[in-house]
Amino acid sequence: MHTPDTLRYARSHEWVSAPEDGIVTVGISDFAQDQLGDVVFVELPDVGRKVAAGDALAVVESVKTASDIYAPLAGEVVEVNASLEEAPEAINEAPYEGGWLFKLRVDDTAAWDELLDATAYEAVAETD
Amino acid sequence: MPYVPHSDDDVRRALEAIGVDSLEALFADLPEALRDPPIELPEALDEVALLGRVRALAARDQTSGPDFLGGGMRRHFIPTVTPHLAFQSEFVTAYTPYQPEVSQGVLQATFEYQSMMCELTGLPASNASMYDGASSVAEAALLAVRQTRRERVLVSRGVHPETIEVLQTYLWPLGIELETIELERLTTPVPEVGGDVACLIVQTPSFVGTLEPMAALTEAAHAAGALMVATVDPLSLAVLASPGEYGADIAVGDGQTIGNPVAFGGPSFGFMVVSEPLLRQLPGRLVGQTTDVDGRRAFVLTLQAREQHIRRSKAKSNICSNHQLTALMATINLAALGPEGLREMAEGSVRRAHQLADALRAAGGEVLHAERFFNEFVLRLEREPHTLRRQLSERGVRAGVSVPDAFGLGHAVVLSATELTSDADIEALLVALRELGVLEGESQPEVYS
Amino acid sequence: MSAATPAPRGVDAADSFRDDSFPLIFERSSPGRRAARPPLVPGASMAALLGDEHLRSEAPRLPEVAELDLVRHYTTLAHRQFSIDGNVYPLGSCTMKYNPKLHEAVAGYFQDVHPYQDEASAQGVLTVLAELQQDLATITGMDAVSLQPAAGAHGELAGILMIRAYHEARGEGEQRRVVICPDGAHGTNPATASMAGYDVVEVPTGPDGEVDLAAFEEALNPQVAAVMLTNPNTLGIFETRILAISEAAHAVGAQLYYDGANLNAIVGLARPGDMGFDVVHLNLHKTFTTPHGGGGPGTGPVGVKAHLAPYLPTPLLVQREDGSVGIEGPRPTAIGRLRSFYGNVGNLVRAWAYIRTLGLEGLRRVAMMAVLNANYLRVRMREAGYTIAFDRVNMHEFVAQPPEGIRTLDLAKMLLDYGVHPMTVYFPLVVREAMMVEPTETESLETLDAYAAVLGQVLRDAQADPEAARAAPHSTPVRRLDETGAARRPVLRYQPPSG
The missing domain is CATH 3.40.640.10 (Type I PLP-dependent aspartate aminotransferase-like (Major domain))
Known part of the structure; x- marks a missing residue:
């Protein structure tokens, strides 16, 4: 599994980029996309939605499963990756780049540091 | 025992292989208190005795003679070839097509069904069918609530009264408000649609036969950001403007009229066809086209992640099955009739209904209908509708679906005619109504316009 | 669909309906044809009776076929469909028993x-x-x-x-x-x-x-x-x-x-x-x-x-x-x-x-034979090399698993080449690679023996050649489908070629 160490991770398999101007990008990990199989559809949140950490706000569907995506941090949705509507396969092909899901303006940037780092996440994923 | 192949030797051989000494041992997990329950059933009948009993019972059902019953189901022409083909044992005894490589028969037929329903309704995405018209309307309301995240539903009084009852059943547990729009001159007035309304539901032709002003109603719904749900008789779409043409978002209804017998109310099937943006919100099964590894066109159940077996408590609906076999009847029937045959049926039904209305009016009957009606209309009475229906039945005529009090029409029945109605049938009804004194009233005929 | 053994592609009797371009009923359509004629009711035009504003602008594009075309289409479609009347269909939780005529x-x-x-x-x-x-x-x-x-x-x-x-x-x-x-x-x-x-x-x-x-x-x-x-x-x-x-x-x-x-x-x-x-x-x-x-x-x-x-x-x-x-x-x-x-x-x-x-005795016999058959097949399946989840005397169905490294999906597809239907697969969710089997009371022991033999065969074949297993089935009207493509870009209806 590919787990970039510049990112932080949630136990529910989302990755989170380092805050820039209070904004983070969120996607699902390479491990998660591999477990799901071919992604066929993504249900994205409305821009402007305010979420608490742990709120389900998106759904990633493969042919035979559907997984909720949870907000790894509290904040407000400021942008979603609309290109996934036409090309959901980006999540499989480039989970950390073209396959990102949404951007959050986080309430507390310090909370990012408390998420799992790459090593800790890999340990979680291996026992999952 | 019928249908069970095991001989005593078979049972012994199986028990030995399993390693238990009796059939009882296989049921050792059942607590003692549960065993040998007092079940009381009649003695078993052999085939001859059963069919004898069935014939005796069926003789108590009136199934021939002049028939003017409508109200959601009507007896229409079904060519012999339709049930012959639909009831081939491969179609009858197959399960849901979960193994597509050996289920192309059901899957392709369903794809054809979806395509035909899209053609009739003028909308691009049909599911593989549902239980019936009424529950499909309820599912359409739930879809609109999901899509708009609003919690109020407007429904026209002209929607079949049983459908409104079903809407109430489906909406109350979710706390969704249902408001009825009363008719004016048998027609749905264009209502005020508030910003909290998820959808407007209108049936055309309505329960009382009216061709509703669907374009204006759709415009009012859309202006408020609500969805327009058109509940329609698919047979009528051979001639009437399609929901797609007037901009409805969801077309729903019951498919009985295009290829299934009335069967005392079921099974027929419900259909739901939606606009492109609502595709992912569709409840129920869907069949899609794809290719196999050799590049051949093939069909498969698709977008299953919406459904209960995957999404469980987050599914779009709890619906699991569709009404495949009855939908197949309609598919084959539509292919047998083609656009011309379907149009002839619809037109025949309209002409006979207008002939009947004219004849009743000429004979002094109090006929009520809006300016434009399809193949059903209202006859007002002095007596209780159920009484009239019984009296007609005793004279060999089946007619007289009650109009509920909520319509404010007093004692009234819906009458219907189809392409199967004959001049003699109409005459028989007139004779019976004259005998019963229904056509002697002094009141003037009335047409709303 | 009831061939007892797989036939190589191309020589099966069913080949005539294994056309690479098995048509849709729409593709058999030719203007002016039709199979059925309702009684004709002449009279006033729809515009006169219903009003122009209520009429549709063009007729629905339903198929136009002669009766024999219709019969052949839906008869050959039926032949592309597995059914209980064709062969054993032991889907767990579905109770695929015989449906009396x-x-x-x-x-x-x-x-x-x-x-x-x-x-x-x-x-x-x-x-x-x-x-x-x-x-x-x-x-x-x-x-x-x-x-x-x-x-x-x-x-x-x-x-x-x-x-x-x-x-x-x-x-x-x-x-x-x-x-x-x-x-x-x-x-x-x-x-x-x-x-x-x-x-x-x-x-x-x-x-x-x-x-x-x-x-x-x-x-x-x-x-x-x-x-x-x-x-x-x-x-x-x-x-x-x-x-x-x-x-x-x-x-x-x-x-x-x-x-x-x-x-x-x-x-x-x-x-x-x-x-x-x-x-x-x-x-x-x-x-x-x-x-x-x-x-x-x-x-x-x-x-x-x-x-x-x-x-x-x-x-x-x-x-x-x-x-x-x-x-x-x-x-x-x-x-x-x-x-x-x-x-x-x-x-x-x-x-x-x-x-x-059936009466009460007949119904009781149904339950007893359904449970007998399921236990019999459980034992036969264990003998054929499968693991039984919660291996104990079961009721009308049981859940089995293939040995480690073998995929249930592949075995299910391999069964199709033997003309039998797989069990329910991947349910219940609590058992890995679940194979949920319910033979019902209407199958004979001989049928169950034959089914167990096929289960043993496909397991041996899959163990011998995992690559071949992934390519099954071979002898069905179509082979494995691109389900991902179907879901990513849904095509849910036929649309006539434009122009």
Whole structure:
């Protein structure tokens, strides 16, 4: 599994980029996309939605499963990756780049540091 | 025992292989208190005795003679070839097509069904069918609530009264408000649609036969950001403007009229066809086209992640099955009739209904209908509708679906005619109504316009 | 579709319908052709009668085919369809038993009765329905039955709504917010609870394959409205602690719901009513052998104990003073109506014919032979190299697993090349690579021996050549499909070539 160490991770398999101007990008990990199989559809949140950490706000569907995506941090949705509507396969092909899901303006940037780092996440994923 | 192949030797051989000494041992997990329950059933009948009993019972059902019953189901022409083909044992005894490589028969037929329903309704995405018209309307309301995240539903009084009852059943547990729009001159007035309304539901032709002003109603719904749900008789779409043409978002209804017998109310099937943006919100099964590894066109159940077996408590609906076999009847029937045959049926039904209305009016009957009606209309009475229906039945005529009090029409029945109605049938009804004194009233005929 | 051994592609007798471009009915269409002619009714134009503004601008593009084209199309399509009448079809939890032809004849007698005709003129069909209602009540041990629901899931909705209405009538509607389902439950159970406005709590399966009683009791509290159970459960195991479960649920005021999907195991031998269930739904297309029809129509009557009878969906069948059967409409306590008219009557009369043909002894024999067959096949499957999840005497079905490294999906597809149908795969979710097998009572031991032999063969083949396994099936009308492509860019209807 590919787990970039510049990112932080949630136990529910989302990755989170380092805050820039209070904004983070969120996607699902390479491990998660591999477990799901071919992604066929993504249900994205409305821009402007305010979420608490742990709120389900998106759904990633493969042919035979559907997984909720949870907000790894509290904040407000400021942008979603609309290109996934036409090309959901980006999540499989480039989970950390073209396959990102949404951007959050986080309430507390310090909370990012408390998420799992790459090593800790890999340990979680291996026992999952 | 019928249908069970095991001989005593078979049972012994199986028990030995399993390693238990009796059939009882296989049921050792059942607590003692549960065993040998007092079940009381009649003695078993052999085939001859059963069919004898069935014939005796069926003789108590009136199934021939002049028939003017409508109200959601009507007896229409079904060519012999339709049930012959639909009831081939491969179609009858197959399960849901979960193994597509050996289920192309059901899957392709369903794809054809979806395509035909899209053609009739003028909308691009049909599911593989549902239980019936009424529950499909309820599912359409739930879809609109999901899509708009609003919690109020407007429904026209002209929607079949049983459908409104079903809407109430489906909406109350979710706390969704249902408001009825009363008719004016048998027609749905264009209502005020508030910003909290998820959808407007209108049936055309309505329960009382009216061709509703669907374009204006759709415009009012859309202006408020609500969805327009058109509940329609698919047979009528051979001639009437399609929901797609007037901009409805969801077309729903019951498919009985295009290829299934009335069967005392079921099974027929419900259909739901939606606009492109609502595709992912569709409840129920869907069949899609794809290719196999050799590049051949093939069909498969698709977008299953919406459904209960995957999404469980987050599914779009709890619906699991569709009404495949009855939908197949309609598919084959539509292919047998083609656009011309379907149009002839619809037109025949309209002409006979207008002939009947004219004849009743000429004979002094109090006929009520809006300016434009399809193949059903209202006859007002002095007596209780159920009484009239019984009296007609005793004279060999089946007619007289009650109009509920909520319509404010007093004692009234819906009458219907189809392409199967004959001049003699109409005459028989007139004779019976004259005998019963229904056509002697002094009141003037009335047409709303 | 019933070839006993796989034939190499290209020489199978079925090759004529294995055309690479098997057409759609639309593609057989030619303008001006048609198969059926309704009686012609000449008269005024539609524009005159209905008004131009109500008419459609162009005719629907339905197929135009001659009758023989129609017959050949749907006959060859039928040949591209696996069925019970073709070969063994042991889907777990689906009860794919033989559908007697006699029932089709019986149903034909009642298809022209209109739902709105005077009840005195429909006493034949009403008598059948009233008798069936009574039969189902005594078979399940319930006090009252409604035949209205159109399918099992529809029956579930009726049942949970009745439970909700009951709690509301007792002033506990606000308090009771939760429905408990085992993690092995059918997906419809949690989906139904959501539709009825409830939150779902799942309880785990214990090491013996039964509901984990400790975890269950921990989940119980006065917020629980209902507990939904299948017994035997989806692992084919009878919940031996059912009486304790029932007592514990009732002690906190919860109602116990019986999903009747697996009644075939115990029909005539034990009753959900005696186990303490307050509501049951039955799947007449399973236990009572109304045809599955390629996906429906099903039929899902509900039965209740007396305390829930006021909430049954309406209309209800009633016995009139003169001995006739009547229909009565809405009443204030009821949950209301779930569909139009009275139910899937065409199926109800088939189920009635089945019960009349079998009688109580016949029904008990059904359960015994269904359980005998399932245990026999379990043993044969173990001998063929499969692992049995929770290997103990099972009821009407069991769950097996392939050895480590072999995929259930591949084995299922390999079975198709032998002309038999796979079991239910990847359900229940609590067993890895699950193969859920329910042979039913109507299969002979010889058929089960042959099925087990094929299961052994495909396992050996898959172990010998995993790559080949992934390429199966070879001899079916089409081979493995691109399901991902179908879902990513859905094509859901035929559109005529433009121009």
